[in-house]
Amino acid sequence: MQQKTDFLVIGSGIAGLSYALKVAEHGSVTIITKSNEDESNTKYAQGGIAAVLYNGDSHQKHVQDTLIAGAGLCDEKIVKIVVEEGTARVKELIEIGANFDKKPGGEYDLAKEGGHSESRILHYKDTTGYEIERALLNKIHNHKNITVYDHYFAIDIITEHHLGKEVTSKTPDINCFGAYVLNTRTGKTETILAKTTLMATGGAGHVYATTTNPIIATGDGIAMVYRAKGHVRDMEFMQFHPTSLYNPNENPSFLISEAVRGYGGVLRGIDGKEFMSKYDKRESLAPRDIVARAIDTEMKIRGEDFVYLDCRHLDRKGFIEHFPNIYNKCMNSGIDPFKTMIPVVPAAHYLCGGIIVDENAKSTINNLFAVGECAATGLHGANRLASNSLLEAVVFAHRAALLAIKSVKKTEYNQNIPDWDAEGTDNPEEMILITQSKREVQQIMSNYVGIVRSELRLKRAFDRLEILYKENEALYEKTTVSPKLCELRNLICIGYLIIKHAMLRKESVGLHYMVKYEK
Ligand code: FAD
Ligand code: SIN
Numbered sequence: 001m002q003q004k005t006d007f008l009v010i011g012s013g014i015a016g017l018s019y020a021l022k023v024a025e026h027g028s029v030t031i032i033t034k035s036n037e038d039e040s041n042t043k044y045a046q047g048g049i050a051a052v053l054y055n056g057d058s059h060q061k062h063v064q065d066t067l068i069a070g071a072g073l074c075d076e077k078i079v080k081i082v083v084e085e086g087t088a089r090v091k092e093l094i095e096i097g098a099n100f101d102k103k104p105g106g107e108y109d110l111a112k113e114g115g116h117s118e119s120r121i122l123h124y125k126d127t128t129g130y131e132i133e134r135a136l137l138n139k140i141h142n143h144k145n146i147t148v149y150d151h152y153f154a155i156d157i158i159t160e161h162h163l164g165k166e167v168t169s170k171t172p173d174i175n176c177f178g179a180y181v182l183n184t185r186t187g188k189t190e191t192i193l194a195k196t197t198l199m200a201t202g203g204a205g206h207v208y209a210t211t212t213n214p215i216i217a218t219g220d221g222i223a224m225v226y227r228a229k230g231h232v233r234d235m236e237f238m239q240f241h242p243t244s245l246y247n248p249n250e251n252p253s254f255l256i257s258e259a260v261r262g263y264g265g266v267l268r269g270i271d272g273k274e275f276m277s278k279y280d281k282r283e284s285l286a287p288r289d290i291v292a293r294a295i296d297t298e299m300k301i302r303g304e305d306f307v308y309l310d311c312r313h314l315d316r317k318g319f320i321e322h323f324p325n326i327y328n329k330c331m332n333s334g335i336d337p338f339k340t341m342i343p344v345v346p347a348a349h350y351l352c353g354g355i356i357v358d359e360n361a362k363s364t365i366n367n368l369f370a371v372g373e374c375a376a377t378g379l380h381g382a383n384r385l386a387s388n389s390l391l392e393a394v395v396f397a398h399r400a401a402l403l404a405i406k407s408v409k410k411t412e413y414n415q416n417i418p419d420w421d422a423e424g425t426d427n428p429e430e431m432i433l434i435t436q437s438k439r440e441v442q443q444i445m446s447n448y449v450g451i452v453r454s455e456l457r458l459k460r461a462f463d464r465l466e467i468l469y470k471e472n473e474a475l476y477e478k479t480t481v482s483p484k485l486c487e488l489r490n491l492i493c494i495g496y497l498i499i500k501h502a503m504l505r506k507e508s509v510g511l512h513y514m515v516k517y518e519k
Helices: 014-026 059-069 076-095 128-141 220-227 258-262 288-302 316-322 324-332 389-409 431-448 455-478 483-504
Strands: 002-010 029-033 146-150 152-158 178-183 188-199 238-245 266-268 307-310 342-351 354-356 368-370
Touching (some): 002 178, 002 389, 014 128, 014 146, 014 188, 029 152, 059 076, 128 389, 152 188, 152 220, 188 389, 220 354, 220 483, 238 258, 238 288, 288 307, 288 342, 316 324, 431 483, 455 483
Parallel strands (some): 002 029, 002 188, 029 146, 188 368
Antiparallel strands (some): 238 342, 266 307
16 A cells, blocks of 8 residues: 655654654655654653753853763864754743743743753743653644654665665665555554654663663664665763663663753762762752763662652742652652652663764755754753753754755656565564573663773674674564564664774763773
8 A cells, every 4th residue: 555745753752743743744654653643752741842942041051061961072162052042942832832931920930850950941841851741742633734653663774675676775865765664553564654754762771671662762763774874973872861760670761851850859879978068069950961971880889779869858838840750650669758868770772873864864865854862963062961851853844844844846656666565574473582681781871881891891892783683684574563562673783883883082071981891
């Protein structure tokens, strides 16, 4: 079955939805998304969206904070674009109906997070992402040109490769003609032909055993583009959030927002002693890479599985007003934050690297844009500044839309695309092979490619992953496609890219921290 659309959007988080609304006046838009339409990293964003909105703050300060957090590897031109255009994009979110908390006087209640020199985080309680996603979907549902297909899983983008031509990473003009997508309700793989395609598939937290990301975050878009011979970068920079609620039985891990530290929460060891002052003068509000590494070090020195976040001294009423979701979660887990300290551990949270795009979100493949967490714009460098990612997504969704609107006018559908070839494949004999391999990937990545790395650990991870890669490719060749099989394939690809990029970067920088041993 073949369908045609002017604008194909893969993913329904902030990146995909913001872009869809912008292009919808200029042609037909098809959004495909692999789970419920609101399921996304976006939905779980807590802290908020960083933007310069009051006179005491300035674009210059926000640029500077971003550059410092990025440890010298940010693209300064991109940082300026995001910060300077971000204010207008955030105002658009407000115009479409996203609510952000205000003070009694009517001005926005701007919070502070690690690495920010000013209070500039716009938030809706501690459920900012849920609110943004709600507002965007509400607009999407009311637009006649937009169709949302939920429970549709994108397997691969379509390029010249599917017309029998040889395509390599050096091929100069690869074109994207749409995507093969699995309707998970019927089990049929359909062809969507598109004049232009947006990859907005989000992050890849589930390549690690412990993550704050919902289960959709399996790096599908990055893996699809890599397989199609598009270029990726900065994959070694996986950000671990310092404070997820310690509960080994819960996956994903529940996030305790950095805004709680911004509100006065203090990190302490199991002995109750504050320890961040040993590591950084900004203490609990140092940038994330520093805090996560300090926690990791403390846990290793003491042989403990967690540290504490102490909120007992904070104003109870204010805390509950600002963080109702976190408060309820703690109480339901038997932790009253005003009586006991909250046990926390770092968890994989945000992938700074991804699909290489230019300043208009154009990838290295023609007619293929990438926006949001799956893209690498150059904004984050070696470490993302807190609450900069929602901002990045709206800025680049806007820029991608402007260019995509122009490019659909000059592009025709490719009419020669064959249907999905399922010949020689059958249902898997044992699903356990897939679930067990996924666990193995996550264990390899967590044990050897976590917050602290070494050449030896990376080599070991590479060798172990290679075995899984070979096994899974053999399985993929003979098995009917399913989300679980494809996600495993994508996770193996993401793991490989993280390890490969980590091996190439010999020195420690930002989120990539290498220990060296004497020979
Ligand atoms: P997502 O919102 O993850 O959306 C990806 C979409 O793609 C989903 O709809 C998914 O189902 C779909 N998809 C994926 N693969 C496929 C496929 N193969 N086929 C079809 N559909 C597919 N950032 C901030 O700036 N501020 C915060 O306060 C903040 N808090 C966070 C808290 C948590 C717990 C988490 C996990 C992240 C947080 N982040 C925060 C990061 C931020 O939420 C994400 O980076 C951002 O929302 C990513 O948006 P996105 O649109 O790129 O991807
Ligand atoms: C948080 O609320 O701590 C998450 C913010 C972010 O990831 O940007």
